[in-house]
Amino acid sequence: MAKMLISTGRGGVGKSTFVALAVRHLPSPPLLIDADADQSLGQLLGVDLAAEEVRTISDVLYKLQGREGYAELGSMPLAAKIEYLLNLSCVYESPRFDLITLGVKWTRGCYCAPNSILQSVLPGLAKDYEYAIVDSPAGLEHVNRRVVRELDDVFVLIDPSAKALRNAQRLGELTRAVGVSYENLYLVGNFRFPAEAEERVAALDGATYLGRIERDEGVERFDWEGRSLLDLPADSPASRSVARILRKAGYATA
Protein backbone atom coordinates (compact mmCIF):
# COMPACT_ATOMS: atom_id res chain seq x y z
CA MET A 1 0.00 0.00 0.00
CA ALA A 2 1.23 3.47 -0.88
CA LYS A 3 2.25 6.02 1.68
CA MET A 4 -0.76 8.36 1.84
CA LEU A 5 -0.28 12.12 1.84
CA ILE A 6 -2.81 14.93 1.77
CA SER A 7 -2.36 18.60 0.97
CA THR A 8 -4.91 20.72 2.76
CA GLY A 9 -5.60 24.27 3.98
CA ARG A 10 -7.68 27.36 3.22
CA GLY A 11 -8.72 28.52 -0.23
CA GLY A 12 -5.92 29.70 -2.47
CA VAL A 13 -3.04 28.94 -0.06
CA GLY A 14 -1.20 26.81 -2.62
CA LYS A 15 -2.42 23.26 -1.93
CA SER A 16 -2.53 22.15 -5.55
CA THR A 17 0.76 23.85 -6.38
CA PHE A 18 2.37 21.99 -3.47
CA VAL A 19 1.15 18.66 -4.86
CA ALA A 20 2.31 19.48 -8.39
CA LEU A 21 5.75 20.52 -7.16
CA ALA A 22 6.04 17.42 -4.93
CA VAL A 23 5.72 15.30 -8.09
CA ARG A 24 9.05 16.78 -9.23
CA HIS A 25 10.86 15.45 -6.18
CA LEU A 26 9.36 12.15 -5.11
CA PRO A 27 11.65 9.29 -6.04
CA SER A 28 8.91 7.33 -7.83
CA PRO A 29 5.81 8.43 -9.78
CA PRO A 30 2.93 8.97 -7.36
CA LEU A 31 -0.79 8.37 -7.75
CA LEU A 32 -2.47 11.77 -7.46
CA ILE A 33 -6.05 12.06 -6.32
CA ASP A 34 -7.76 15.32 -7.15
CA ALA A 35 -10.59 15.63 -4.64
CA ASP A 36 -11.39 19.21 -5.58
CA ALA A 37 -14.47 19.78 -7.69
CA ASP A 38 -12.71 22.45 -9.72
CA GLN A 39 -10.21 19.86 -11.00
CA SER A 40 -7.25 22.19 -11.30
CA LEU A 41 -4.48 19.73 -10.51
CA GLY A 42 -4.41 18.24 -14.01
CA GLN A 43 -4.10 21.71 -15.47
CA LEU A 44 -1.13 22.56 -13.23
CA LEU A 45 0.53 19.42 -14.55
CA GLY A 46 -0.23 20.20 -18.16
CA VAL A 47 -2.92 17.56 -18.65
CA ASP A 48 -6.21 18.12 -20.43
CA LEU A 49 -8.24 15.25 -19.03
CA ALA A 50 -11.19 15.83 -21.35
CA ALA A 51 -8.96 15.72 -24.43
CA GLU A 52 -7.34 12.55 -23.05
CA GLU A 53 -10.84 11.08 -22.59
CA VAL A 54 -10.18 10.40 -18.95
CA ARG A 55 -13.39 10.63 -16.96
CA THR A 56 -14.00 11.72 -13.41
CA ILE A 57 -15.37 9.25 -10.88
CA SER A 58 -18.52 11.36 -10.66
CA ASP A 59 -19.02 11.10 -14.43
CA VAL A 60 -18.74 7.34 -14.38
CA LEU A 61 -21.14 6.97 -11.47
CA TYR A 62 -23.56 9.31 -13.16
CA LYS A 63 -23.52 7.32 -16.36
CA LEU A 64 -23.79 4.07 -14.44
CA GLN A 65 -26.99 5.32 -12.85
CA GLY A 66 -28.50 6.32 -16.16
CA ARG A 67 -30.72 4.09 -18.25
CA GLU A 68 -28.19 2.96 -20.77
CA GLY A 69 -25.12 3.23 -18.62
CA TYR A 70 -22.61 0.53 -19.48
CA ALA A 71 -25.22 -2.05 -20.52
CA GLU A 72 -22.34 -4.00 -22.06
CA LEU A 73 -21.18 -5.00 -18.56
CA GLY A 74 -24.35 -7.05 -18.18
CA SER A 75 -25.02 -8.59 -14.80
CA MET A 76 -21.62 -7.99 -13.26
CA PRO A 77 -22.06 -7.07 -9.55
CA LEU A 78 -22.17 -3.32 -8.99
CA ALA A 79 -18.94 -3.12 -6.98
CA ALA A 80 -17.05 -5.08 -9.63
CA LYS A 81 -18.52 -2.87 -12.37
CA ILE A 82 -17.36 0.25 -10.57
CA GLU A 83 -13.87 -1.05 -9.96
CA TYR A 84 -13.59 -2.15 -13.57
CA LEU A 85 -14.82 1.20 -14.92
CA LEU A 86 -12.59 3.29 -12.68
CA ASN A 87 -9.53 1.36 -13.75
CA LEU A 88 -10.61 1.53 -17.37
CA SER A 89 -11.61 5.15 -17.73
CA CYS A 90 -10.65 7.24 -14.69
CA VAL A 91 -6.91 6.81 -14.34
CA TYR A 92 -4.71 9.15 -16.34
CA GLU A 93 -1.29 7.53 -16.71
CA SER A 94 2.00 9.18 -17.50
CA PRO A 95 5.67 8.50 -16.79
CA ARG A 96 5.88 10.98 -13.91
CA PHE A 97 2.49 10.57 -12.20
CA ASP A 98 -0.91 8.97 -12.52
CA LEU A 99 -4.02 10.99 -11.73
CA ILE A 100 -7.59 10.28 -10.75
CA THR A 101 -10.20 12.97 -10.30
CA LEU A 102 -13.27 12.85 -8.14
CA GLY A 103 -15.18 15.44 -10.17
CA VAL A 104 -18.17 17.61 -9.45
CA LYS A 105 -21.10 16.69 -7.31
CA TRP A 106 -23.20 14.14 -9.08
CA THR A 107 -26.32 14.41 -6.97
CA ARG A 108 -27.47 17.64 -5.52
CA GLY A 109 -25.64 18.66 -2.36
CA CYS A 110 -23.76 15.45 -1.75
CA TYR A 111 -20.34 14.09 -2.44
CA CYS A 112 -21.02 10.92 -0.49
CA ALA A 113 -21.31 8.50 -3.37
CA PRO A 114 -18.09 9.27 -5.26
CA ASN A 115 -16.28 9.61 -1.93
CA SER A 116 -17.30 6.32 -0.54
CA ILE A 117 -16.73 4.59 -3.85
CA LEU A 118 -13.25 5.99 -4.07
CA GLN A 119 -12.64 5.03 -0.47
CA SER A 120 -13.46 1.44 -1.23
CA VAL A 121 -11.46 1.12 -4.44
CA LEU A 122 -8.48 3.24 -3.46
CA PRO A 123 -6.57 0.52 -1.61
CA GLY A 124 -6.69 -1.58 -4.78
CA LEU A 125 -5.64 1.36 -6.96
CA ALA A 126 -2.89 2.58 -4.63
CA LYS A 127 -1.27 -0.76 -3.94
CA ASP A 128 1.10 -0.48 -6.89
CA TYR A 129 2.46 2.94 -5.95
CA GLU A 130 4.98 4.03 -3.40
CA TYR A 131 3.11 7.33 -2.81
CA ALA A 132 -0.47 8.54 -3.17
CA ILE A 133 -1.24 12.24 -2.70
CA VAL A 134 -4.69 13.76 -2.22
CA ASP A 135 -5.19 17.36 -3.31
CA SER A 136 -8.11 18.50 -1.19
CA PRO A 137 -10.64 21.27 -1.74
CA ALA A 138 -10.36 24.51 0.26
CA GLY A 139 -11.15 24.34 3.95
CA LEU A 140 -10.00 21.87 6.54
CA GLU A 141 -13.49 20.53 6.98
CA HIS A 142 -12.93 18.77 3.68
CA VAL A 143 -10.69 16.31 5.39
CA ASN A 144 -14.11 14.87 6.01
CA ARG A 145 -14.69 14.21 2.35
CA ARG A 146 -12.87 11.22 3.77
CA VAL A 147 -11.48 10.00 0.53
CA VAL A 148 -8.87 8.31 2.65
CA ARG A 149 -9.41 7.22 6.23
CA GLU A 150 -5.87 6.37 7.11
CA LEU A 151 -3.32 8.97 6.16
CA ASP A 152 0.39 8.93 6.77
CA ASP A 153 1.24 12.58 6.36
CA VAL A 154 -1.05 15.60 6.45
CA PHE A 155 0.50 18.77 5.00
CA VAL A 156 -1.41 21.87 6.07
CA LEU A 157 -0.51 24.92 4.01
CA ILE A 158 -0.89 28.06 6.09
CA ASP A 159 -1.02 31.72 5.19
CA PRO A 160 -0.23 34.46 7.69
CA SER A 161 -3.67 34.75 9.28
CA ALA A 162 -5.11 34.06 12.70
CA LYS A 163 -7.70 31.86 11.03
CA ALA A 164 -5.06 29.66 9.41
CA LEU A 165 -3.44 29.13 12.80
CA ARG A 166 -6.75 28.34 14.47
CA ASN A 167 -7.59 25.88 11.71
CA ALA A 168 -4.24 24.17 12.04
CA GLN A 169 -4.82 23.78 15.76
CA ARG A 170 -8.29 22.40 15.19
CA LEU A 171 -7.25 19.88 12.60
CA GLY A 172 -6.28 17.10 15.01
CA GLU A 173 -9.62 17.35 16.75
CA LEU A 174 -11.50 17.52 13.48
CA THR A 175 -9.89 14.48 11.94
CA ARG A 176 -10.56 12.43 15.07
CA ALA A 177 -14.18 13.55 15.05
CA VAL A 178 -14.73 12.33 11.49
CA GLY A 179 -12.79 9.10 11.96
CA VAL A 180 -9.71 9.95 9.92
CA SER A 181 -6.35 8.98 11.34
CA TYR A 182 -2.88 10.19 10.47
CA GLU A 183 0.70 9.63 11.53
CA ASN A 184 2.15 13.13 11.10
CA LEU A 185 0.65 16.59 10.99
CA TYR A 186 2.95 18.97 9.16
CA LEU A 187 2.58 22.72 8.81
CA VAL A 188 3.99 24.45 5.77
CA GLY A 189 4.17 28.25 5.48
CA ASN A 190 2.82 29.32 2.11
CA PHE A 191 4.36 31.81 -0.29
CA ARG A 192 2.87 34.73 1.65
CA PHE A 193 4.07 33.48 5.00
CA PRO A 194 6.65 35.84 6.55
CA ALA A 195 9.85 34.63 8.24
CA GLU A 196 8.82 36.57 11.39
CA ALA A 197 5.80 34.33 11.85
CA GLU A 198 7.76 31.09 11.82
CA GLU A 199 8.59 31.00 15.52
CA ARG A 200 4.95 31.27 16.48
CA VAL A 201 3.96 28.38 14.25
CA ALA A 202 6.89 26.22 15.26
CA ALA A 203 5.62 26.39 18.83
CA LEU A 204 2.20 24.89 18.07
CA ASP A 205 1.51 21.63 19.84
CA GLY A 206 0.75 18.43 17.99
CA ALA A 207 2.18 19.60 14.66
CA THR A 208 5.63 19.94 13.14
CA TYR A 209 6.48 23.08 11.22
CA LEU A 210 8.58 22.23 8.17
CA GLY A 211 9.39 25.65 6.72
CA ARG A 212 7.91 27.89 4.09
CA ILE A 213 7.59 27.99 0.35
CA GLU A 214 9.24 30.88 -1.39
CA ARG A 215 7.26 33.16 -3.59
CA ASP A 216 8.06 32.26 -7.15
CA GLU A 217 7.28 34.45 -10.11
CA GLY A 218 7.73 31.40 -12.39
CA VAL A 219 4.90 29.52 -10.65
CA GLU A 220 2.56 32.45 -11.14
CA ARG A 221 3.52 32.81 -14.78
CA PHE A 222 3.27 29.10 -15.62
CA ASP A 223 -0.11 28.92 -13.91
CA TRP A 224 -1.35 31.93 -15.87
CA GLU A 225 0.01 30.59 -19.16
CA GLY A 226 -1.38 27.11 -18.54
CA ARG A 227 2.04 25.47 -18.61
CA SER A 228 2.97 22.41 -16.60
CA LEU A 229 4.79 23.10 -13.33
CA LEU A 230 6.87 20.04 -14.17
CA ASP A 231 8.59 22.22 -16.77
CA LEU A 232 9.73 24.89 -14.32
CA PRO A 233 13.51 25.19 -14.22
CA ALA A 234 15.39 23.11 -11.66
CA ASP A 235 16.31 26.22 -9.70
CA SER A 236 12.70 27.38 -9.30
CA PRO A 237 12.56 28.81 -5.76
CA ALA A 238 9.18 27.25 -4.95
CA SER A 239 10.22 23.86 -6.28
CA ARG A 240 13.39 23.94 -4.21
CA SER A 241 11.38 24.91 -1.13
CA VAL A 242 9.11 21.91 -1.62
CA ALA A 243 12.11 19.59 -1.99
CA ARG A 244 13.55 20.95 1.27
CA ILE A 245 10.20 20.54 3.02
CA LEU A 246 9.81 16.96 1.84
CA ARG A 247 13.32 16.10 3.02
CA LYS A 248 12.57 17.63 6.40
CA ALA A 249 9.52 15.35 6.59
CA GLY A 250 11.85 12.40 6.04
CA TYR A 251 11.27 11.78 2.34
CA ALA A 252 14.05 10.71 0.07
CA THR A 253 13.90 13.16 -2.84
CA ALA A 254 14.92 12.59 -6.40
Ligand SMILES: Nc1ncnc2c1ncn2[C@@H]1O[C@H](COP(=O)(O)OP(=O)(O)OP(=O)(O)O)[C@@H](O)[C@H]1O
Ligand atom coordinates in the same frame (compact mmCIF):
# COMPACT_ATOMS: atom_id res chain seq x y z
N1 LIG B 1 5.21 29.68 -4.38
C1 LIG B 1 4.35 30.43 -5.06
N2 LIG B 1 4.73 31.63 -5.54
C2 LIG B 1 3.86 32.43 -6.20
N3 LIG B 1 2.58 32.11 -6.45
C3 LIG B 1 2.15 30.92 -6.00
C4 LIG B 1 2.98 30.02 -5.28
N4 LIG B 1 2.25 28.92 -4.95
C5 LIG B 1 1.02 29.12 -5.45
N5 LIG B 1 0.94 30.32 -6.07
C6 LIG B 1 -0.23 30.90 -6.74
O1 LIG B 1 -1.28 31.02 -5.82
C7 LIG B 1 -2.52 30.73 -6.44
C8 LIG B 1 -3.24 29.62 -5.67
O2 LIG B 1 -2.46 28.44 -5.75
P1 LIG B 1 -3.16 27.00 -5.75
O3 LIG B 1 -4.14 26.90 -6.85
O4 LIG B 1 -2.08 26.00 -5.66
O5 LIG B 1 -3.92 27.11 -4.35
P2 LIG B 1 -5.02 26.12 -3.77
O6 LIG B 1 -4.86 26.18 -2.29
O7 LIG B 1 -4.91 24.80 -4.41
O8 LIG B 1 -6.35 26.85 -4.21
P3 LIG B 1 -7.86 26.26 -4.10
O9 LIG B 1 -8.26 26.46 -2.67
O10 LIG B 1 -8.61 27.13 -5.05
O11 LIG B 1 -7.79 24.82 -4.50
C9 LIG B 1 -2.20 30.34 -7.87
O12 LIG B 1 -2.40 31.46 -8.70
C10 LIG B 1 -0.74 29.97 -7.83
O13 LIG B 1 -0.07 30.20 -9.05
Ligand SMILES: [Mg+2]
Ligand atom coordinates in the same frame (compact mmCIF):
# COMPACT_ATOMS: atom_id res chain seq x y z
MG1 LIG C 1 -6.39 23.62 -5.35
